[in-house]
Amino acid sequence: MATIKDVARLANVSVSTVSRVINQSGYVGKEFYDRVVWAMKELNYQPNAIARGLVSRKTATIGLIVPDVANPFFSDVARGVEDEAIANGYTVILCNTDWNLQREQMYVNLLQGKWVEGIVLVGSRTPEHELVGLLNGLPIILADRKPTHLKSGVWTDNEGGAYLATKHLIEMGCRKIAHISGPEDSPSATARRAGFRQAIEEQVGVYGTVAQGDFRYDGGYEAAIQLLSAEDVPDGIFAANDVMAIAVVQAANRKGIRIPEDVKLVGYDNIPMSEYVYPSITTVEQRGYDMGRMASKILIAQLDGRDDVSLTKEFEPTLLVRHSTRLDTP
Ligand code: RIB
Numbered sequence: 001m002a003t004i005k006d007v008a009r010l011a012n013v014s015v016s017t018v019s020r021v022i023n024q025s026g027y028v029g030k031e032f033y034d035r036v037v038w039a040m041k042e043l044n045y046q047p048n049a050i051a052r053g054l055v056s057r058k059t060a061t062i063g064l065i066v067p068d069v070a071n072p073f074f075s076d077v078a079r080g081v082e083d084e085a086i087a088n089g090y091t092v093i094l095c096n097t098d099w100n101l102q103r104e105q106m107y108v109n110l111l112q113g114k115w116v117e118g119i120v121l122v123g124s125r126t127p128e129h130e131l132v133g134l135l136n137g138l139p140i141i142l143a144d145r146k147p148t149h150l151k152s153g154v155w156t157d158n159e160g161g162a163y164l165a166t167k168h169l170i171e172m173g174c175r176k177i178a179h180i181s182g183p184e185d186s187p188s189a190t191a192r193r194a195g196f197r198q199a200i201e202e203q204v205g206v207y208g209t210v211a212q213g214d215f216r217y218d219g220g221y222e223a224a225i226q227l228l229s230a231e232d233v234p235d236g237i238f239a240a241n242d243v244m245a246i247a248v249v250q251a252a253n254r255k256g257i258r259i260p261e262d263v264k265l266v267g268y269d270n271i272p273m274s275e276y277v278y279p280s281i282t283t284v285e286q287r288g289y290d291m292g293r294m295a296s297k298i299l300i301a302q303l304d305g306r307d308d309v310s311l312t313k314e315f316e317p318t319l320l321v322r323h324s325t326r327l328d329t330p
Contacts, residue, residue: 120296132149
C-alpha cells in the first residue's frame with residue numbers, strides 16, 4: 001500500500017507538501033498541488049485517517065464512557081450521544097466501566113491515546129479535581145452529573161425528582177418510608193437521598209430510613225429482602241432507580257407481600273421495563289436520550305469553537321404514576 005513518502009517521491013515534492021495537500025492546510029502552489037493529486041491517484045493512496053488526525057488533531061472522534069451499558073438508562077444516553085455525534089460528522093468510541101472507578105480513570109487516559117477530540121463522561125464518580133488532572137486539557141462534558149469544577153454538564157434535578165417521589169408516597173398514605181439508595185459516592189444518588197430526606201422532614205408523623213443500594217439488581221434485591229423481613233416493614237419504598245425497583249417487586253413476591261396493597265413502590269429513570277413489569281412501577285422520568293443528545297451537542301460546539309450553545313443543561317424530572325402506588329391508574 002502506497003505511503004505518503006511514495007506520493008512525495010513520485011510527485012517530486014517534499015512529504016510536508018503532500019501533508020499540506022491532504023490536510024488542506026498551508027499554501028501549496030498550483031503546479032505542486034496538481035502533481036501531488038496526480039501522484040495520489042496513480043498510487044491509489046488512501047490518507048490514513050488517524051495519521052491525518054495526528055497532523056490536524058481533528059480525528060472527528062468522541063469518547064463516551066458509561067458505568068453500566070446493560071442498564072437501559074445508560075444505553076438510552078449512549079444512543080442520544082451517538083445520534084447527535086453522527087449527525088455532525090463525528091464517530092463515537094464507547095467504553096463501559098461496569099461501575100469500576102479505576103476502569104473509568106483508565107479509559108479517560110486510554111481515549112486520549114486514541115486521539116479523541118473530547119469525552120462525554122456519564123454517571124461518573126471520580127472526584128472532579130482528579131478528573132481535571134487526568135484530562136490534560138482535553139474537552140469533556142459530564143452527563144448525569146452537575147459539574148462543580150468543570151464547566152460543561154447535563155443532568156436531571158435529582159433532588160427535585162426524589163422529593164416528587166417521596167411526596168407522592170406520603171400523599172398515597174405512606175408513613176414509614178424506606179429509600180433504597182444508589183452508591184454512596186454517586187452524585188446523583190447523593191442528590192436523591194437529599195430530596196428524600198427533605199420530603200420526610202417536612203411532614204410530621206412520617207418516618208424515613210435509608211437502605212444502602214448500588215443501582216444494580218442484586219444490590220436492590222438484597223436491600224429489599226432486608227427491609228421486607230424486618231419486624232417493622234415499611235409501607236412505602238422509594239428505590240433510587242428502576243433496576244432496583246424491579247428487584248423490590250421480585251423480593252416482595254418472594255415474601256408474599258403485595259404491591260401496592262401492602263407496600264407502595266416508586267422507582268427512578270422510567271426505563272421501558274418499569275412499565276412492562278407487573279405491577280407497573282410508578283417512577284420519576286429521566287430523559288436519558290435527550291440528555292445524551294444535548295451532551296454531544298454541547299461538546300461538539302466546544303470542539304467547533306462555537307459559543308452559540310449553553311455549556312450546561314438541567315432537565316426537569318416528571319413523576320409517572322402507575323400501579324405500584326395506585327391500582328386505579330389506567
Ligand atoms: O439507573 C442508573 C442510575 O444511575 C440512573 O438513575 C442515573 O441517574 C445514574 O445516576
